[in-house]
Amino acid sequence: MTTDTRTRIHQIIAEQAMIDVSDVSDDAVPADLGIDSMGVVEAIFAIEEAFDIQVPFNANAPDKTAFDLSSVGSIVAAVERLVAEQRG
Amino acid sequence: MRRVVITGAGTVNALGRDVPATLAAMRGGVCGIGPLDIRDVDRLAIRIGAQVRDYDESAHFNRQQIALFDRYTQFAVLAAREALAQSGLEVSGDLAARAGVILGTSGGGLNTQDENYRAVYEEGKNRVHPFVVPKLMNNAAAAHLSMEYDLRGPSFTVATACASSNHAIGQAFQFVRAGLADVMVTGGSEAMLCFGGVKAWEGLRVMSRDTCRPFCATRSGMVQGEGAGIFVLESYDHARRRGADILAEVAGMAMTSDAADIVMPSRQGAERAMSGALRDARLNPEDIGYINAHGTGTAANDKTESAAVAHVFGTHADRLAMSSTKSMHGHCIGATGAIELLACIMALRDGVIAPTANWQEPDPECALDIVPNVARDAKVTAVLSNAFAFGGMNAVLALKSV
Incomplete structure (x- = not known):
């Protein structure tokens, strides 16, 4: 599960940043990969679609969300938690 | 260049069905935001808006008009009635050719689009009402004002999203100032509070789920509203000659x-x-x-x-x-x-x-x-x-x- 989730998120981030998936690592910061605020919103949409979950995120206060976007690894962890919570 | 003044104002919005009611609400700091009353609201994540509530189109328009007037056109027509009445202008004859209408809208007849997409895609219908196109088009509201008030000069619609009205009013102002027209009806109209109209905004993740708090540390985003504001602009000399009450100068x-x-x-x-x-x-x-x-x-x-x-x-x-x-x-x-x-x-x-x-x-x-x-x-x-x-x-x- 973890590997699949991580792989899929790495693919989503790579596609959003228009880079090769091999250049995405868990310690990478989305902004450093070239993902701006619009890119974050689009990536979250892709994650919601891929995992059939609802991600709590308001673009007005990206720092206040419970969804930790500080690194690719934190996104993987947050998605795993949401999948566990929302799919039971 | 000629001076340009406003001699009539009209509105429909969540705060009131006319200008006096709207200004009274603004004076009282009344917030018109509340739960949305629209079809399929339970499938929306954003369920609030500043809606024109308890609105009954049949109280204002007959069957033939309703067949042609999307909600956004209805708002424009109602607001224009108030604005033209206040201005005291009777447009006819030579003045008609020197009078026009420029309106702003972003979504145009979005309710009509939403309802008819639903009919053909969701409900599988293969036939839509014959007036869908003239009802949904973005210049419908301006067209109906032109017909209603015999405005035979320059008329069109401006779409610059959230600045549409200001672009429209600015353009109408310049037409009168430069002498291309003596009277311009202008403003904007919007009725985007339908399932598709809210769902699209929801996707952008900038909408508030509680209320709109501009310039406040605890702000949580924007809240959609709906309505129209319509004004009568005319040259200062024209307004003075006929003894009109001038509301303000643009x-x-x-x-x-x-x-x-x-x-x-x-x-x-x-x-x-x-x-x-x-x-x-x-x-x-x-x-x-x-x-x-x-x-x-x-x-x-x-x-x-x-x-x-x-x-x-x-x-x-x-x-x-x-x-x-x-x-x-x-x-x-x-x-x-x-x-x-x-x-x-x-x-x-x-x-x-x-x-x-x-x-x-x-x-x-x-x-x-x-x-x-x-x-x-x-x-x-x-x-x-x-x-x-x-x-x-x-x-x-x-x-x-x-």
Whole structure:
């Protein structure tokens, strides 16, 4: 599960940043990969679609969300938690 | 160049079905935001809006009109009735050819689109009403005003998202000022509060689920509204000759483009629009007593707009009042500038500055006098009305008392 989730998120981030998936690592910061605020919103949409979950995120206060976007690894962890919570 | 004045105003919005009711609500700091009453609201994540509630179209229009008037056209027609009645103008004969209508809208007949997409895609119907096209088209409202009031001069619709009304009013102003027309009906209309209209905004993740709190540290985003604001503009001489009651003078305007980002506003674009409007109106920054802010309640707008005002007005920024009435009537998108112009006229004519409602605590990045929660009496002789749209398209109007 973890590997699949991580792989899929790495693919989503790579596609959003228009880079090769091999250049995405868990310690990478989305902004450093070239993902701006619009890119974050689009990536979250892709994650919601891929995992059939609802991600709590308001673009007005990206720092206040419970969804930790500080690194690719934190996104993987947050998605795993949401999948566990929302799919039971 | 000719002086241009406003001699009639009309509106329909969540705060009221006419101008007196709307201004009374603004004076009282009333918030028109509440639970949305629309089809399939349970499938929306955003379930609030500043809706024109308990609206019965059959109370205002007959069957034939309803077949042709989308909700946004209905709002425009109702607001125009009030504006034309107040102006006392009877357009006919030679004047008809010198009169036109320029309206702003963003979604046009979006309810009609939504209903008919639903019919063919969801319900599998293979036939739609024959008037779907003339009902949904973005120039329908302007067309019906032209027909209703015999406006035979230049008429068209402007679509610049959230700045549509200001672009429309600015264009109508320039037509009268330059002598292309003697009378222009102008403003904007929007009815986007339907399932598809809200769902699309939801996707952008900038919408609030609680309420609209512009310039407030606890802001959580924008809230959609709906309605129309319609005005009668005419040359000063024309208005004087016929003894019309002049509500305000449109003194100047400026349009700028950020040429930068499709959604993120630029401080420079906003600054150039405000300083351009001042220049066009031959006003000094110190002349401005009130700014009706774009003030959407999003972090991106409120911080950028506050910084732009501080930069354009310098030390005077601390002395002028600036409020966002979107906190009360919601963000009426293509109609918002027109509805907000009512607050500008109220400041000039009645000496009352509409507040920024729902405000809780200061945001250090919006450190201006934003008239929190309570309306204020003030002597104001010149005002600005800001509109900064997605697409980086900005339009600022400058009004003076006469």
